[in-house]
């Protein structure tokens with residue numbers, strides 16, 4: 115992620131805006147790498163899999179998350195095929211509902227859930243429990259009990275308390291718990307601090323450097339019962355962060371995790387059969403982002419692991435990965451209706467054009483939370499008007515309620531126009547709030563010319579249902 119400071123304002127002579135913006139004379143075109151595969155413009159109108167956004171807005175209202183189902187399935191399959199022989203867990207935190215859980219199942223992937231709520235959605239979708247992994251840095255006894263009773267395939271242990279809870283629960287229920295141990299490799303991932311998860315000073319996992327990871331594994335191995343039951347140690351788990359483009363963080367982490375893996379074999383006399391390298395693969399939000407394909411990622415990750423296993427003289431464990439954003443992120447765009455357009459005078463005679471839409475930080479908090487950059491396009495008509503550098507903002511009572519910080523839009527954009535923001539499939543609906551009592555937006559999946567509601571829009575009655583005062 116890049117935190118850009120855009121100095122380019124409407125009215126400043128010769129200013130072409132930040133480097134990631136399209137040329138102002140090219141403003142009508144879609145930049146293919148930012149959009150789902152079945153999205154195009156027909157006479158200026160954005161269409162997805164044969165459905166126009168004008169029809170979608172009329173039928174489902176705005177703001178609306180529009181998901182290209184075929185693109186989701188294709189990306190899921192691409193990971194499955196590229197990582198053949200490994201397990202691919204879709205990270206449900208990026209976006210999970212019954213429909214997406216079913217697509218993941220049908221495409222042959224497994225599923226990572228990180229709370230009792232996500233587990234409940236997966237079970238409701240009929241997802242095979244043995245293909246579920248339960249994450250979380252503070253799993254409650256109730257969440258662990260439910261996972262054991264449902265027959266969840268693996269639990270990724272994140273604290274000593276959790277080990278004790280599992281020892282007690284397995285004894286009480288007579289069920290076995292297959293566990294991995296989440297470790298922190300001490301890697302500074304090249305991403306925003308808040309979505310970096312493997313440096314030393316943060317809440318996830320057990321540190322390799324200070325010995326906590328080895329101690330946690332020792333405790334689990336000591337708790338294994340020769341007759342089965344109790345805890346069964348599957349291996350180590352490492353996840354270094356999210357929206358990462360460069361391989362060096364994965365490389366350093368894989369080396370450190372594999373060294374610990376080798377130490378476990380040598381000192382504890384057990385061969386962990388598996389290893390999970392987590393997710394975190396970056397996607398394109400602007401033209402400056404240059405993501406790797408699943409095949410390139412597989413090449414580099416598997417190459418690192420195989421080389422390191424050779425060097426350590428250990429067998430390659432059965433590997434798994436957990437991509438979320440890279441599967442669902444690019445499949446979705448958010449459709450908004452413009453409500454107001456305002457030109458604000460700035461020092462030096464320049465002005466900034468604010469285009470306000472009918473959603474904002476309640477449907478995409480990522481710009482406010484991580485200074486995340488997005489792009490957008492006029493979606494409902496063609497325009498020949500000269501482009502104007504614009505800031506797209508939401509309707510919330512916060513000045514940080516920015517949807518797209520800088521984008522060229524036709525100068526005649528006005529109330530009633532539709533705007534589409536691509537790349538909103540991951541961590542937008544899943545992080546959505548009802549701030550200012552704005553009901554959460556609907557998600558519609560489009561496939562072969564048919565639009566299907568997969569999450570309905572929240573209503574005022576839904577909001578009132580909680581207010582028991």
Ligand SMILES: Cc1ncc(COP(=O)(O)O)c(C=O)c1O
Pocket residue numbers: 205208226249311353355356357392393394395436437438439440540
């Ligand atoms: C343990 C774990 N696995 C997988 C993911 C998915 O990450 P991403 O959506 O960036 O692929 C996350 C989120 O960062 C995570 O914490």
Ligand SMILES: N[C@@H](CCCC[NH3+])C(=O)O
Pocket residue numbers: 207309311356357480540541545
């Ligand atoms: N919510 C973050 C990703 C968090 C990943 C989960 N550990 C984002 O939007 O980028």
